[in-house]
Amino acid sequence: MGGSSDVSRRRFLQNAALSGAAAVSGVGIARRADAEGAGGGAGQAVDPRSTEASGRVMNPIVPDFAGEYGGKVPEFQVPKRPMGKTGLQVSILGMGGFHLGSAAGQKEVTEMVAKALDHGINFFDNAWEYHKGMSEEFVGTALKGKRDQAIVMTKVCTHGRKKDVAMQQLEESLKRLQTDHLDVWQVHEVIYYNDPDKIYAPDGVLEALTAAKQQGKVRFVGFTGHKNPLIHLDMLNRGFAFDTVQMPINAFDPSYRSFEREVLPVAVQKGMAVFSMKSMSGSGEPIVHGALTPTEALSYAMTVPGVSTTISGMDSMEVLDQNLMILANFKPLGEADMNALREHGKQFCDGRYELFKSSLKYDGDLGRQQHQFPTAEEVPA
Template sequence: MNDNNPKTGPEVSRRGFLKGAAIAGVSAVISAEKIPTAVETHNESDVGSFQAQRRPLGRTGLECSILGMGGFHLGTVADQAVVNNMVAKAIDHGINIFDNAWEFHRGLSEEKLGIALKGKRDNVIVMSAVCTQRDRETAMRMLEASLTRLQTDHLDVWQIHEVIYHNDPELIYAHDSVLDALNKAKQQGKVRFVGFNGHKHPAINLEMLNRGYAFDVVQMPLNPLDPGFRSFEKNVLPVATRRGMAVLGMKSMGGSGETISKGALTPSEALCYAMSLPVATTISGIDSTEVLDQNLAILRDFKPLSADQMQKLRDYGKQFNDGRYELYKSTLKYDSDLGRGQHGYPSVAELPL
């Protein structure tokens, strides 16, 4: 895929900037002498026994864990037995919300999650997303496929996926469109609650909200770098919160861990910031047992950051206000070929380098 050429590291010293802040590590207070640059990998005995904190899922009446598991990254795990163990371990520690989408890995993500949730379905909140902004019948066919793959008779949350093009709100609100499918699915009892997700520009999400449909949830990227560049936290989060919608955070580490791999943030800083916002949950991409254990360790010791700590992270993130680590905003890296095709654009692979 085409990509920008982001710089490889932060321009200022994180040690000096976050001096004395109680953020990174696993709930340890960071001293002036040492600021960890990463969270150590934890094995099962290190994680121990605990239950994730929960919050209301907006006005739905459901309660969800403050950390959720993303379907795209789970779909990259080749061994189904490993997927089963990861999902079981997450549930054992109180994680009860699982995200997915019809198009993730051509349906494999839903299939893998469906297998892993056998015997556990009634204890969790299962989400998936419809991957069309077009007609009702196409959307309903996608729903039936998702239900089959996930081995369930209903979804707890069904979202419109990847609302990232400026004409998406117009298409979605048209007659006999995907909104009609949301209504029909709720009437049929195949879907309990509905929403949409979008990662490109806050103005698109705002137009979706301002056109008036009573969505139950909205999913958006939220992390310490977001306030400095096309900010969803500043522009969309307050509107959704005022309307009683459940806000689901995503891309806390940049989508594929860009903020971590480039040295801009530690996993603890990224996740603790995201979970300290007024959101129902933060959906995290977890593609291995090691990453699961890392996130569980952060979750186990999580305490909401203070207003001062949050602001220090926002101020630190301002130096990255060109989107270099938020490639879902600034490049085509996270735009699916399915969505591009529906809008008449060539696939990313077909574009000249």
């Protein structure tokens, strides 16, 4: 294995591996990792055959499998891991709810969910605010008659509001998802420095999490966020007994405001289930620019020790098929390959491929409004 300069030089040569991936899913490879919040055009596609995307990957660190099998997904079962200390077994890849809400419609989502379940994917992410409830409605209908095969997670979107708002949202989520209970209910988008104060305040959302568990409407509870590991640590250090936590994990993260280095060890020590997201940076920017292949991005995230499942955004059957073909060949990466990917990521330590940390792009409008900030669209260019 060459040094990081050799890897970087190879990545600015002919885009052979990326072209192979594009043969499977066309422009869809740009729409991959789960968008935490619906802000700023998450899920927009960039054609990987464009001038900006060309001239990149010739010899990736991890061989790319997305173009294998002649475009036909083989029969196999996605591996499972313990979901923290919950006692549940969760597939190493989960389906992101925001992107399912961006799919062509209910028919496609139903077919995608059925195919995912057939291959052993059993974790389904969502949030009360995704597509104004349509994401939950799509998944609820798709899981009708199959609820017992799935671990269903959605997020409560109070953004600082009180317990009563949270409990009302819970009832709405249960109705949309057509279920009498959630497997996981998480506080959505904890990304502002005063969020822990608001969340831990009396008559706040944590009291709703506790009440929902006591009422049997929720099995496990947690929180999510994508902005700064210090905010996650503040949430964890204040003492509430969270069962789960969701955070960005990718090959660029170790070099910039790292959740993997700072938050993951604390969560693992507490026995929490860790849900990783943004393996491809939210909208696939490093894929279309040739900084990573889809196989490298997913393989890195799924190999990081302590991660229960990697939530990936899939808004079409083509994207699901690509991810399944990567999974069919997946084996956890060795330490040399993991270190090579981290070393490669160091040259991008300015946040260009983690815009959810460095910009407003992935900050949801509802959260910004509740914090009395202008939305991303309202901020002057």
